[in-house]
Amino acid sequence: MSNAWSIYIIVLAVGNILAMVWLLVITNRDNGVEESETTGHKWDGIEELNNPLPRWWLGLFIITIIFAGIYLYLYPGLGSYKGSLDWSQMSEYRQARDANAETQAEFFAEFVDYDIAALSRSEKAMATGERLFANNCTTCHGSGGRGAKGFPNLTDNDWLYGNAPETILASIQNGRAGVMPNLNLNSATVAVLARYVQHLSGEEGISDHVIESGPKRFAICAACHGADGKGNQTIGAPNLTDDIWLHGGRVSDIENILRHGIQGNMPSFSSALNSNEIRLLAAYVISLSSSNNTDLSTTADGSDNPANGSNTTAEGE
Amino acid sequence: MKHETIEKNVGLMGVLIALVIAVAGMAEIVPLMYQAQTTEPSPGVIPYPAVELAGRDVYVKEGCYNCHSQMIRPFVDESLRYGPPSLAGESVYDRPHQWGSKRTGPDLARVGGRYTNEWHLIHLINPRDLVPESNMPGFPWLQDNEVDGELITTKMKTLKWMGHPYTDEQIEQASDAVLGVTEMDALIAYLQFLGVANNGRSQK
Numbered sequence: 001m002s003n004a005w006s007i008y009i010i011v012l013a014v015g016n017i018l019a020m021v022w023l024l025v026i027t028n029r030d031n032g033v034e035e036s037e038t039t040g041h042k043w044d045g046i047e048e049l050n051n052p053l054p055r056w057w058l059g060l061f062i063i064t065i066i067f068a069g070i071y072l073y074l075y076p077g078l079g080s081y082k083g084s085l086d087w088s089q090m091s092e093y094r095q096a097r098d099a100n101a102e103t104q105a106e107f108f109a110e111f112v113d114y115d116i117a118a119l120s121r122s123e124k125a126m127a128t129g130e131r132l133f134a135n136n137c138t139t140c141h142g143s144g145g146r147g148a149k150g151f152p153n154l155t156d157n158d159w160l161y162g163n164a165p166e167t168i169l170a171s172i173q174n175g176r177a178g179v180m181p182n183l184n185l186n187s188a189t190v191a192v193l194a195r196y197v198q199h200l201s202g203e204e205g206i207s208d209h210v211i212e213s214g215p216k217r218f219a220i221c222a223a224c225h226g227a228d229g230k231g232n233q234t235i236g237a238p239n240l241t242d243d244i245w246l247h248g249g250r251v252s253d254i255e256n257i258l259r260h261g262i263q264g265n266m267p268s269f270s271s272a273l274n275s276n277e278i279r280l281l282a283a284y285v286i287s288l289s290s291s292n293n294t295d296l297s298t299t300a301d302g303s304d305n306p307a308n309g310s311n312t313t314a315e316g317e
Numbered sequence: 318m319k320h321e322t323i324e325k326n327v328g329l330m331g332v333l334i335a336l337v338i339a340v341a342g343m344a345e346i347v348p349l350m351y352q353a354q355t356t357e358p359s360p361g362v363i364p365y366p367a368v369e370l371a372g373r374d375v376y377v378k379e380g381c382y383n384c385h386s387q388m389i390r391p392f393v394d395e396s397l398r399y400g401p402p403s404l405a406g407e408s409v410y411d412r413p414h415q416w417g418s419k420r421t422g423p424d425l426a427r428v429g430g431r432y433t434n435e436w437h438l439i440h441l442i443n444p445r446d447l448v449p450e451s452n453m454p455g456f457p458w459l460q461d462n463e464v465d466g467e468l469i470t471t472k473m474k475t476l477k478w479m480g481h482p483y484t485d486e487q488i489e490q491a492s493d494a495v496l497g498v499t500e501m502d503a504l505i506a507y508l509q510f511l512g513v514a515n516n517g518r519s520q521k
Contacts (some may be wrong), residue, residue: 001348001352005348005351005352008348009344009348012340012343012344013344016340016344038322039321040321089391090391090402092391093391093392093393093396093402096392096393097393097396099393101399111351117410135397135398137447138445139436139440139448140432140436140447142448142449143448143449143450148439148446148447149439150439150444151433151436151447158322194349203380263435265434265435266432266433267430267432267433270401272431
């Protein structure tokens, strides 16, 4: 702030306070002596009294003036003067932020020797993980981690890139960009492939024509999804043989993707979260699916579990 | 000055009342209009490119500010959720600013880069497809309206006249830049642009 502005503010602020003092001084009169003095105004026989200010009110007025003086001495208010406490909004924020970082460091110190798997079993760590997840992940992956169309379900034990702790860590840290290219397929191929992919995932009632001509046309898909359609976790190509559909399992959904391709994108969190937080989140993601292992086997999806089970062991290695 | 003099001269009383009312504003507001801190852009803050500018108008038109603020206050619990506190210099190209006074939805000051474009698209069409508990209305019609290139050019010219450092080239290319861009695209581009200069996240 330039000196001129600083002086301008000081003059206004101090001048204002002095004007208040001056007002008190010039209007000061002995209290309680002549209660009935009037201002001389008279309207329809009604007279305006000119009594002195009540003592208690005057006292409060004086206190506010003293308060203003003390405040302006302690806190920034007079132009460039920073106040004797050297307080500022941002300095208070930074103090609180540092205090918070300390609390956080204390919390994470307890888990310094835990690997991610161990973290995912710690109740205390997962309570915090849940809150971190709610704050950063739920908008896409859903409040229970169950995802939405186009956004992976994290609880179903079906993994695009695998569920090895390092892989999940990398996904959160660096983000992921999944690309299914537009292959410029003709409409006959699109129609057959859409049904064939449904057949791969175990849907009944697919015509023999599709089942016969499907494998030949599937060759172009095999580059990423594998000849058996089981996907490829190193490039994030989904397993097409389970009944889990990231972008919808209806014929129209599948045809749409075959025609236009699709991109999946998970943003990187490396600059938004620190490494401790990312580790905790990775552990939480693991805990989401592991706690659901048993639930799943009792639901209608149970039939998928053997396939998923073999996937998980493959990833683990 | 006597009580009576003031009371019986309306003009004088008016002047004195104005003075009393204005004194706080003169000390607290007027100097801010001349401080570099509030009038110069923070590092990395640039005027909205054509598409983002069009998106900003959609944001204002649809009343997003009624539920979303764009100002992260300097409190730790806010910065943990939304990112570093907002700076005055980040609003210099906002006319008017969208700080907002109410948060029915989250603060958007640093929403840029936080979600993907696809996420925004699905979420703006029907928020409940992604966040089942959301009470935000959907804005599907934004996909049907296209941005008016001529209007954006005029707006950029006006803003340049008001001091936004647009280049002539930018203004010339503005209508091409928004050619075929829907209000939805523009709004998403605007959201992805918010606060990226200082949000601690990388923008692609």
